[in-house]
Amino acid sequence: MACASALAVEPLSQGQSVRASVAKTLQPSWSLDLKAGDLVQGKVVGDVSLRLLDARGNPLRLLVDGADMSRDFMFVAREDGQYLLRAEQLSTRPQAEFTLTLSQVLALSEQQRAPAALLSPALGQLAEQLKQGATTQAFWKDREQQGTPLVEALADSPNERLVTFLWRGARQNVRLFGSPSGGHDALQRLGDSDVWYATYRVPSSARLSYQLAPDVPEAGDRRTLLATAQRDPLNPHSFGNQKYEPSLTRSVMELPDAPPQPWLNKRAHVAPGSVERESLKSEILGNTRDVYVYRPAGWNNIDQQPGLLVLFDAHAYTHQVPTPTILDNLIADGLIPPTAALIIANPSDETRPVELPPNADFARFMAQELMPWAKQQGLATDARHTVVAGSSYGGLASAWLGLQHPELFGNVLSLSGSYWWSPPNTEDQWLARQYAANPRLPLRFYLQAGLFEDKSGSPGAGILDSNRQLRNVLQAKGYPVEHVEYASGHDYLQWRGSLACGLISLIGKSPETPEACVPVALR
Template sequence: MPEESSPRIAQLKRELESGSADALSSFWRELEERQAPLVEPIPDHPTERLVTFVWRGMPQTRNVVLFARYAADDDIEKHLLKRLGESDLWYKTYRLRSDLRSVYQFSPNDSLVPFKDVTDYRARIRGFQADPLNARRFEFPKDEEDPDDFLQVLSLLELPDAPAQPWITPHGDVPAGKVEMQRLKSSILENERRVWIYTPPGYSAESVEPYGLLVCFDGIAYIDVVPTPTIIENLLHAGKIPPLVVVVPDSLNQQTRNRELPCYQPHVDFLTRELLPWVRERYHVTSDPARTIVAGASYGGLAAAYAAMQAPEVFGNVLSQSGSYWWGKAHPEDHTPEWLVQQFDQRERLPLRFYLEVGLFEPYEAMVLSNRHLRSVLQDKGYDLCYREFAGGHDYACWRGSLADGLQFLLPAGSPTSRRHPQQSE
């Protein structure tokens, strides 16, 4: 990103150079009232803003690095804050789209070790801090069953034209459903995992019509970080979607996730032969693929599309958020990038519908390009799909808002029973 200059910082610099004794303290008071980061208009460029991140240093501060989802590259030097003279102000200005949404943290006295050289990711980020001048927070709660996990508190940047996220906030007048956690052993995957089950308000095992079904990967991330229950309750209350039961299996740990989610047939077998039969024994849910969504983010999006391709008689709808379609098989005989994209290109059209989205500031360009490629392949094949790109990175702060868009596209209220799978009825 090019070096940018903040008019407010330039003004402060002039004031300090002229000997103004109160200039710096006045600036900090201003930031405490307005909240950071500092956002300034750019004349004749209404779709962009100058955004200045600031940190109040201590005498022992050697450096400060900004880590933001919209700038998730590995060039740490590009995101070092500058110190204003001998003052306690460290700052960095960016020119950003006015519809950007992103989380960010600061790392004072950072090691400057690139992430590509990191062997212990959690240790690397443990010292990152939220912006003390920004009251808007975004949290990744600690997993109490993981002794190495910890609460992550990030700051939230939402520029003036960022898309509204009206469905993520709880409302007292909206009826609430129920979330319960159970455990399921898998003989196929040879492990045991937590499974969260959400049932909507008024759920009844005696209802005439089975409930629609959403299967979403990555466990607690789609219960707490993305408030899926709240989103569904608000949409349901507004008459936007039909009642859904949500099944959210845990991914256990990063090593297991990296093995099971990227186009792994045993994982599909687990879903179709163990998880869903187990769910249907306990909950009154549909067996119609046209009323069943499989969803996930990143590797989870890739896994959702793969599961639907392999089992279209089970999953008729794919909701993919920043799916990792760049992925290629790494076997010695097959180094094919975008492997799943090619599979959809080579096969006949399946009875599937897709909601695909990707951020314009993903950590690497292949994420965006592979999603665009999959979109084009699916369009050429005649699939029914909605494709969107948003001004953000690989970021739950974005995904939590757009999950509602995917649900409304795939299962709008009033129409799911009219789109039954051609080979199956209830």
């Protein structure tokens, strides 16, 4: 360790430490020869300040304030040339001794972020092959034959899998819409190859739908990815648009332990119910909407207490989720009583976020217009056999209507309900606080959320956490609650199975839960 001269400006090099003392008339300095963009890091031990100067002695930046606790410093050279580090005395510690260490000088060319470690063994093997001069041709041929995403076992965790989403040949970026993280994640490029990838460690019971968006324009907000989003071309399993239009269809990932969904497909031996689309005008809301009326086969000859399902978001629950077929099969299997359904459409995209979050006028519409109209259709039943249901905002609306009108809706079926919601300028999770503040009502609940709907690291609660909080509030108040979590996201692919399980839970005819409705972790 060198000792600084009182007058000379000595050079300082990476890894070097120097010891010196400072006084009012003595401000030792050291010189650094740097290139533009160099990242400089170091440390001072002792009660002095340290200032950065240019070659002419003009101050550029105070690196260390000796009066503060931090003694580490860091700066980036603005241009090529010589720089000075000057120690300065503190008035409270005259003639202090100190040590200055220059820990690192990192050139701009060395500052590229190291690629993340490859979790996928298959990609690790490919990376080694590419280093030896191989191409990706064989890798992509395997993917064409075996499909995507790439799924690999974990020797140390049989209940998990490594899942790698892949895209071939993008120019600048690829985004994953519907990822297990709950976000719109960026895929990484494997070196300079045509392989773009994102790998996740997920439960072996995971189920989700997704799209990939290559070469998303940099301008615009997060919705811009919809401009190129499409189903995975190497995944043969699709969900959504029945015409299989790539931009309107999502690809399906279902791992081996994903719970079965046995009530989705029409059965030749099951008589289908009828579905009629009606138009209902609301004087309260000042708009008109479609309502799809489902009546099970043999509805006019029922000799038992019927059920009624009131379900939001008809655009999804008549297309992506085959609600009439689900009801046909549940009734045929003897799992629920003959149950009619009102599947309610939104007048427009703009009305949905206004009407479904707790809205007094919408609650009046449901109680004073929709339900009396349903009675005229011959669909009336008592509240104990009526289920109000929905997903996302629809789940929030269902729980709100149960609170407002338990005399009409005795069962709340909520799929990934948006319980983080609150009115403007209020604390989040407003509805949970309303349930906590009110007396217990004659209501039953089925709450489902996805493990991929976590919002860790973000302000406020997300879907998963806010559903757990509502569950806690309801249980503390003494409500009957079935709360289930699946390895899924905010996803109709999961909700179409959970809708059936929720109906079985709330108005089912058997005390036993079908295996398809038991989350894998509980089996």
